[in-house]
Amino acid sequence: MSAALAGRDLARAVRRSARPAQRVAFLLGLPALLFLFVAFVAPLGALLSAAVENPEVRQVLPQTAAALAQWDGASTPDEPVFAALAADLKRANEDKTAALAGKRLNYEMPGMRSKMLSAARMAGGASAGPFREMFIAKDPAWGALETWQVIARTAKPYTLYYLLTALDLQQAPDGSISRVDAENAIFLSLLARTLWIAAMVTIGTVVLGFPCAYIITITPPAVGRIMLLLVLLPLWTSLLVRTTAWVVLLQTDGVINDILLWTGLTAHRLQLIFSRFGTVTAMVHIQLPFTILPIYSVMRGISPSQIRAARSLGAPALSAFWRVYAPQTLPGVVAGGLITFILSLGYYITPALVGGPADQMISNFISTYINRDLNWGLASALGVVLLAVTLAIYGAFLRIAGPDRMRFG
C-alpha cells in the first residue's frame, strides 16, 4: 500500500473522528440559528419581497390582467381586453376598490387615479358594449398605447418600479429606463446625505475619541478606570434619554445658548435644535463610546517602551508618537470608525427628534413613507438600498477586523 493512500485514509479517519464533536458544537448553536431565521432573517426577507411585490392591479383587474397576458404590446388592445376591463371596473365600482389600483397606476403615470375612478363609475352604469369606443369617448387616454403599456406592466406579479424609484430612475411606458428630472430626484441625494452625516459623525468621534483612548491607556490604573467608567456609563444609558437631554440642551432658550450668550461668543441666540449641527453633535455623543473602546483595546496592547526606545534614539516627542505609536493604533481606529459609521447609517430617533427637515436620514424617510403615504413598496425599496449599503460596509468590517472584534465593555 502506498504512503499517499495511507495518508488519505488517515485524513479520512481524523475527519470521521472529528464529526461527533462538530455535530455537538453545531447542535448547541442550532436553536439560536433557527430562532434568528424566524425572528430576523424572515422579516428581512419580507422586506425584500415587499420591495418588488405588485399585487394591487392584479387584485382589482384580474380579468384585464389575464387578457393582457396575450396582448402583443404593439397597438391599443382590441374589444375583448376593454370588455374585461369594463367587467373588472364594474365589480371594482361595487367593491370600491378602483382607487386602490388607481393609486398604484398613478405612481407610474400621473393622472391615472382619477381616470380609473371615472371609468369605474362609467362601467358601473354600462351594461353592453362595444366598450372600446365607450372608454375612448370618455377619455382619449384609453386609446393611447402608453396607457396600456403601463397597465400591462403594473398587472405583472413583480415590479422594479419601487427599486428604480429609490435610485432616482424611471421606466418609460415602452420599458426604457432613464434618470428622473433633477426636480424629482431626491433619493440619491438622500443616500448621499445619510452617508455624509455618518461620515461627519465618524470623523467627530475619532477626533474626540482618539486622545481620550490614549490618555486612558497611559494614566495610572486608578485614574484610567474612572475615565473608562465615564465612557461606559453613557453606553449603558438609554438612547432615548440621551436624545431627550440633547433636545433640552440645544433648545433656543436652552443651556448651550445660555453659555454662549454669557461668554459673549454670540450676540443673539442661535438655532441649534432642528439643525445639522445639533443632529451631528447628539449623534457624536451617542456614538463616542463605540469608537473609543476598540481604539482603547488596541492601544492597551502596545508596549510603552517603544516610544521610550524611539526617544532614546533621538526622535522628537511628536514624531516618536506619530511615526512609532500611532500607526500601530490603526486597527483600533479602523474598527471603531467602521462600527460608528455602520451604526450611524441607520439612525432614526435622533434625526427625528433633534434634526430639521434637511437632516432627516433614510430611516426617517422609510418611516414617513409608511406612516404618512402608506407606500410600503417604496419604503421597503429604500430599506433594501439602506440594507445593501450597510451590509457592504459590514462585509468590509468583517474582512478587516473579523467578527470577534465586536465587543463592548
Added chain:
Amino acid sequence: MLWLPSYATGPERLGRLAVLVFVALVLIFLIAPFFVVVPLSVSKEAFFTLPVKEYSWRWYQDFFGNERWIASVINSVIAAVATTILATMLGTAAALGLARPEFPYRRAVMSLMLSPMIVPIVIVAVGSYLFFGGLGLINTRPGLVLSHTALALPFVVVTVAATLSTYDTNLTRAGLSLGAPPVAVFFRVTLPAIAPGVISGAIFAFAVSFDEVVVALFLTSAERRTLPVQMFSGIRDQINPTIMAAATILLGLSIVLFIVATWLGRRGQKA
C-alpha cells in the same frame, strides 16, 4: 501629574497639558446629559431652565399617578423579562457551540449571529411588521418579544463568548473523564465558572429590550405601549418635565444594571 517621563521638555509639557484639558472637556461632554436630565426632573417649573431655582417631586407624582405611564412600565418589564430569559438561554448555548473550534462555518455563523446589532433598526421594524402581520403577531406581546430577542441575542453571544475564552476546557474534560454525564458537567462545572458572563449577557439583553423604541413603535398599539414608546411620543408632541422624571428613572435603572455588570465583569476576570 502630566504622566510624562522626567526628561520631557517644556513644549512637551505644554502640549500634554492641552491634550489633558481637551480630554477633560470630552469627558464632560460625555456625561453632560446627566446633569441636565436629573436636575430638570426635580425642578418645580414646567419649562426647562437651569440652574434649578425651586425643587419639587411633582413630576414624579405625575409619573406614578398616571395610569398610562404605569401601564407602559408594566408592558416594558414584561417584554424585557421574557426577552432576557429567551435570549440568555439561546445565546449561551450558541456561544458554547461557537467557542469550539470545530464548529462548522464558524466565521459565517458568528457574522450572522452578530448581524442584528448592525442592521438598521427601522429595517428590522418594517420587516417584522410585514412578516409578523401575516402571522397575526402585530400588537401582541409574543411578536414584540420575538423581535427584541433577535436584537438582544448578539449581546449575549458576545458577552458569554468573551468569558468562555478565559474558561479552562480541561475542567470540562476532567468532569467528563470522572464519569459525569455532559449535562451534569455543564450545570455543575461550566455554568458556575462562566456565570458572571452569562449574567452580564442577561443584563445586556434586559437593557436592549427595555430601551428599544423603533420596533416597539411599529409592533405595538396604544394599550401595549412600552415606556420608551410613551416617552418618544411625549417628546414629539409636547415635551414636559414628566418625561424628565421618566428619563431619570430609566437612567437610574441603567446605572444599577451597569454597576452590576461591571462588578460581574471584574469577578469574571478574577475567576
